[in-house]
Amino acid sequence: MGQSRLYSVRMRASEKESHENGGSHISGGELLSTYSELRMSVDTLLEKALNHSRGKPDFLQIQCEIVNQPIKLLNPLTVQTNVVNAVEEGQELARYLLEKTGVHKGIIEKTYKEIPEYPVRGAILIDIHTGERVDQRIDKGVRVSRMDWQTKNFEKWATSKSVPTNPRLKEALTLATKVCNHQSTIAELCWSDDPDYIMGYVASKNIGYHRITQLKDYDDERGCRIFFVDTLTDINTYMSYLEEQPILVQWEEEEDHDTRVD
Incomplete structure (x- = not known):
């Protein structure tokens, strides 16, 4: 994975409501991804959210954000x-x-x-x-x-x-x-x-x-x-x-x- 144009891809899923509105947490996860691998990264986190032992989500959010800081x-x-x-x-x-x-x-x-x-x-x-x-x-x-x-x-x-x-x-x-x-x-x-x-x-x-x-x-x-x-x-x-x-x-x-x- 190269050091240029990496994206932070984050997922969170909850039941009934969003986390902020008191929803029950189901799943979360994140990856660092190149632009060319964004679709695969999103699919990986989506699969995790939809097939979790805690149940099916009513609220699901996946966020992609470019990483501008040097990576350690x-x-x-x-x-x-x-x-x-x-x-x-x-x-x-x-x-x-x-x-x-x-x-x-x-x-x-x-x-x-x-x-x-x-x-x-x-x-x-x-x-x-x-x-x-x-x-x-x-x-x-x-x-x-x-x-x-x-x-x-x-x-x-x-x-x-x-x-x-x-x-x-x-x-x-x-x-x-x-x-x-x-x-x-x-x-x-x-x-x-x-x-x-x-x-x-x-x-x-x-x-x-x-x-x-x-x-x-x-x-x-x-x-x-x-x-x-x-x-x-x-x-x-x-x-x-x-x-x-x-x-x-x-x-x-x-x-x-x-x-x-x-």
Whole structure:
């Protein structure tokens, strides 16, 4: 994918009403596309919106916007898969991994108690010093945007690491790589709002991307995306990076020092 004339293609779909009018979120996604691939990119996101486990959308929006900023190339985070036998085991492991990233145990427990209060569409930013939410986006949260990973390069990486070449992993690892690249990010905790997908992850620059096979029960539509952040840096600049800085994940075998996937 060339660096000239790239477009950010974004999709969101909801039930009953638009998100702004209180509609229930169904699906979202985005790609970076060349002009010649715009139709294919739109079709890819349209297919995702119309065939989602959360239902059929009553509101669907696809937006294309040219990218004028320089695009940053990032190596993917290292990946490890952690197999657990129950949700409780998975959540215990997630807490342990968050501690390894440098988040204090008290902040982790405070955050977990307040997760039910955060039914938002985007990410929640939690101050690692106080445990308080600092994004001030109420029910919207922060939506990480303008990112992609070329499919051929992703599939080459996945084959070399013996992990699934599925779009869900590609999207999640691309997002985590962008988020954890910023110095303000200490860690990310995430599990999907899809009722048929129970896997989630903890990610940071120092421990990499840890997939956990169970972080919720089947048929549970409650998701979670929390960024633990160091507020000693400017939060507005940080949110601008998450929402506006275009990045491409690019794996180069000779530069990769990935850990073995279990």
